Amino acid sequence: MTAVQAERSAKGAHGGAQGRQSYYDTLRTLSQASVDQHFDAFKDIDWDNPDYAFRMDDERFILTDADEIGRHPWYKTLPKERQIAIGCYRYAQVAKVGRQFEQVLIAGVMQRLIWMEDRNPEFRYATHEVTEETHHTQMFQEAVNRLGIDVAGAPTLFKLIVPLITSAGAWFPEAFFVGILAGEEPIDHLQKSIMRAGGSHPMIDRIMQIHIAEEARHIGFAHQYLEHHVPELDPVRKQILAVLYPIIMRGLCDVIMVPSKQARRDMGIPDEVAEEIWWGSADSTKLLRDMFSDVRMLADELGLRNRVTKRIWKLMGIDGRPARFRGQPATATH
Numbered sequence: 034m035t036a037v038q039a040e041r042s043a044k045g046a047h048g049g050a051q052g053r054q055s056y057y058d059t060l061r062t063l064s065q066a067s068v069d070q071h072f073d074a075f076k077d078i079d080w081d082n083p084d085y086a087f088r089m090d091d092e093r094f095i096l097t098d099a100d101e102i103g104r105h106p107w108y109k110t111l112p113k114e115r116q117i118a119i120g121c122y123r124y125a126q127v128a129k130v131g132r133q134f135e136q137v138l139i140a141g142v143m144q145r146l147i148w149m150e151d152r153n154p155e156f157r158y159a160t161h162e163v164t165e166e167t168h169h170t171q172m173f174q175e176a177v178n179r180l181g182i183d184v185a186g187a188p189t190l191f192k193l194i195v196p197l198i199t200s201a202g203a204w205f206p207e208a209f210f211v212g213i214l215a216g217e218e219p220i221d222h223l224q225k226s227i228m229r230a231g232g233s234h235p236m237i238d239r240i241m242q243i244h245i246a247e248e249a250r251h252i253g254f255a256h257q258y259l260e261h262h263v264p265e266l267d268p269v270r271k272q273i274l275a276v277l278y279p280i281i282m283r284g285l286c287d288v289i290m291v292p293s294k295q296a297r298r299d300m301g302i303p304d305e306v307a308e309e310i311w312w313g314s315a316d317s318t319k320l321l322r323d324m325f326s327d328v329r330m331l332a333d334e335l336g337l338r339n340r341v342t343k344r345i346w347k348l349m350g351i352d353g354r355p356a357r358f359r360g361q362p363a364t365a366t367h
Contacts, residue, residue, distance in 0.1 A: 057154045063161075064158045079239075084235050105310055129185075140199040198212065219290050227241065323353075329351075
């Protein structure tokens with residue numbers, strides 16, 4: 034460690050040495066939680082449970098109002114067989130995109146860790162998280178395999194720029210961690226909504242239960258990481274991050290939440306219906322804003338939303354009041 038790094042380590046961020054110690058204590062708590070409660074994709078999911086079997090007449094695959102497609106009048110008027118087929122594809126598509134996003138997260142975090150100094154508790158917790166995300170990729174892909182549907186997955190453009198995204202883990206980790214939140218917050222919002230509405234197929238429900246439980250730690254770490262490291266940025270990099278923040282949030286949200294053109298064709302969703310679902314109606318634009326109330330709160334705490342950058346948030350369609358606390362219900366955030 035250089036003298037400059039040692040001084041930076043000693044001073045810490047937002048609260049000096051005391052703030053750094055508090056941050057490190059949190060990381061140790063998260064690490065111990067990962068030891069005490071973690072899941073194995075092929076141990077904690079009973080893949081051969083008869084109730085997990087896939088049948089094309091299984092009405093549990095019909096999408097509910099918790100899903101943007103399921104609540105649209107177009108979907109509700111379809112024959113039951115078509116609703117089931119679209120529901121199967123939708124769950125398989127979300128699982129595959131989730132797998133691909135987790136792979137990007139793993140690669141980017143590893144690029145960050147290669148530069149990590151010794152005795153930094155971030156290394157241990159981040160490695161725990163990568164281990165958990167690896168199990169997530171396995172359970173997501175196993176679900177796709179069991180459903181037996183060849184789904185489109187993430188858009189081609191996203192897959193082409195993956196090397197650029199993952200490299201940011203090394204050269205601009207703060208922006209990369211914004212990207213982690215941009216992917217994790219929307220899928221967490223969707224999965225919690227489905228589970229609160231009564232769930233779906235038992236196999237899908239079990240995967241969501243595991244993902245929600247472990248993503249709570251992952252989202253918490255991303256928040257803590259940004260709270261600790263953004264104040265360390267020089268003014269230029271901090272302003273660049275302020276501009277990129279809402280752009281990254283909206284861009285990766287669309288990768289996670291909006292099916293690609295190929296996926297929409299596979300499901301037979303008309304273009305005009307797709308435009309209403311993502312994000313052309315009053316209900317859908319409210320949903321889009323609601324998903325980002327927590328990260329608006331974080332951006333405000335970090336000083337990343339100012340008079341200039343708030344215009345970008347509005348342009349991205351994700352502006353609004355910040356949450357007053359993490360996980361605040363969306364009833365009054367606008």
